Amino acid sequence: xxxxxxxxxxxxxxxxxxxxxxxxxxxxxxxxxxxxxxxxxxxxxxxxxxxxxxxxxxxxxxxxxxxxxxxxxxxxxxxxxxxxxxxxxxxxxxxxxxxxxxxxxxxxxxxxxxxxxxxxxxxxxxxxxxxxxxxxxxxxxxxxxxxxxxxxxxxxxxxxxxxxxxxxxxxxxxxxxxxxxxxxxxxxxxxxxxxxxxxxxxxxxxxxxxxxxxxxxxxxxxxxxxxxxxxxxxxxxxxxxxxxxxxxxxxxxxxxxxxxxxxxxxxxxxxxxxxxxxxxxxxxxxxxxxxxxxxxxxxxxxxxxxxxxxxxxxxxxxxxxxxxxxx
Numbered sequence: 317x318x319x320x321x322x323x324x325x326x327x328x329x330x331x332x333x334x335x336x337x338x339x340x341x342x343x344x345x346x347x348x349x350x351x352x353x354x355x356x357x358x359x360x361x362x363x364x365x366x367x368x369x370x371x372x373x374x375x376x377x378x379x380x381x382x383x384x385x386x387x388x389x390x391x392x393x394x395x396x397x398x399x400x401x402x403x404x405x406x407x408x409x410x411x412x413x414x415x416x417x418x419x420x421x422x423x424x425x426x427x428x429x430x431x432x433x434x435x436x437x438x439x440x441x442x443x444x445x446x447x448x449x450x451x452x453x454x455x456x457x458x459x460x461x462x463x464x465x466x467x468x469x470x471x472x473x474x475x476x477x478x479x480x481x482x483x484x485x486x487x488x489x490x491x492x493x494x495x496x497x498x499x500x501x502x503x504x505x506x507x508x509x510x511x512x513x514x515x516x517x518x519x520x521x522x523x524x525x526x527x528x529x530x531x532x533x534x535x536x537x538x539x540x541x542x543x544x545x546x547x548x549x550x551x552x553x554x555x556x557x558x559x560x561x562x563x564x565x566x567x568x569x570x571x572x573x574x575x576x577x578x579x580x581x582x583x584x585x586x587x588x589x590x591x592x593x594x595x596x597x598x599x600x601x602x603x604x605x606x607x608x609x610x611x612x613x614x615x616x617x618x619x620x621x622x623x624x625x626x627x628x629x630x631x632x633x634x635x636x637x638x639x640x641x642x643x
Contacts, residue, residue: 323550323604325499326512327361327379330372333502343371354397357383358405375532377516380405387620388508388613395620402511402624409515410492410541410628414457417445418629419490421481421531422466423497423520430547430606433618434496435466440622442630445488458632463488469520477520478529478536485536493540495531496621500604501546502553507606508613511545511621518542543625545617547610551603552593559592 324330334343345368349360359381363374382401386394412418420441422434445463447455467473467480485493495518501507517532517540532540596603607613627633 323500323553324502324546325544326381326501326506326510326546327363327372327374327514328359328381328512329502329506330374331361334371343368345369346371353401353404355384355386355394356397356401358401359383374514375516377514378409379516380409380513382511382513383506383509385505385509387511387617388607390612390616395616398511398620399624399627402513402620403628405513406541406624406628409513410539412460412492412629414460414631416491417461417463417488418492418494419485419488420462420464420625421493421495422464423477423495423518424466425469425472426466427472429610429614431469431498433498433545433547433614433621436614436618437496437621437625438464438466440619442626442633444630456632459630462629463490476529478531481531482536485538490538493531493536493538494625495540495542497542497544498548499544499546500548500550502549504549504554504557506546507549508545508547508610508617511543514542515539516542518544543621545621547614548604548606551605552589552596554605555592555596556589559588 328348331343331346331348334346345363345365347362347364351358361372361379361381363369363372363376363379365376369375382398382405384394384398387398420438422436422438424431424434426432426435441462441464442459443462443464444455444459445461448459448461465480465484467475467477470476473480481493497518497520499512501510517530517535519530529535531542
């Protein structure tokens with residue numbers, strides 16, 4: 317898997333790559349389950365041991381992927397389904413009681429739209445910690461103590477994100493940290509159409525080859541749930557997928573014994589990707605691309621995440637009342 321050097325943050329994609337490279341239908345240390353909830357396809361990948369960690373490069377833990385092409389569209393019914401599915405998944409991996417305090421971190425650069433998912437989601441959350449502390453009688457047990465921060469990126473602040481969040485955790489003493497971040501994907505079809513939830517924390521920028529210090533239980537001393545949506549794709553991936561489509565189309569029209577297409581089809585995907593990346597580097601460099609309507613899409617997706625968290629974190633807000641909190 318490492319030899320292919322493909323940029324992605326999604327555990328489901330890393331599992332698929334590992335299955336292809338190891339030529340095996342079952343990887344030791346990797347368990348997976350797929351099911352549907354309405355229009356949402358849910359893939360649950362579980363890394364159970366060090367062998368699984370080595371196979372896909374992800375720590376031991378749970379990785380839940382929710383997929384639907386309708387997520388990127390202005391489809392309120394599909395968005396409500398996504399919110400409900402997120403609530404169900406979050407409820408399976410967090411263990412909160414009515415007295416728990418939650419700290420939500422919106423990772424990313426609010427000045428760069430594809431990277432602004434975290435800060436935008438945080439801006440739409442129902443924040444209650446200050447009310448719980450100063451006016452406790454105003455809020456009942458249907459509302460948990462929730463605080464949030466968008467710490468920016470090191471290029472703006474000059475401070476490593478972990479340093480900021482760690483200081484905040486020491487002061488606030490939350491029972492759970494939730495980090496929201498924009499991700500990178502290997503597949504164009506998953507851009508703005510996939511939500512990944514994991515209970516292993518997050519290393520900002522990993523999928524784009526710009527790894528920062530991880531926010532996880534080891535570094536913060538508290539459980540960290542990561543929520544992310546892939547908003548960009550590596551330019552070499554686009555070229556690689558386009559080349560695959562061209563080869564497949566031409567090979568269907570050519571004689572079955574055509575040696576050129578047989579050779580191209582037999583080229584390992586990792587080797588082909590590296591070749592394309594090397595050819596692009598002098599011209600395009602380390603380029604990532606995003607759809608042209610990313611402004612409107614990020615606005616909608618951040619609303620989905622915020623609404624799911626508002627319902628999941630506050631027992632008094634029910635799934636049936638999600639329209640009261642949408643956007």
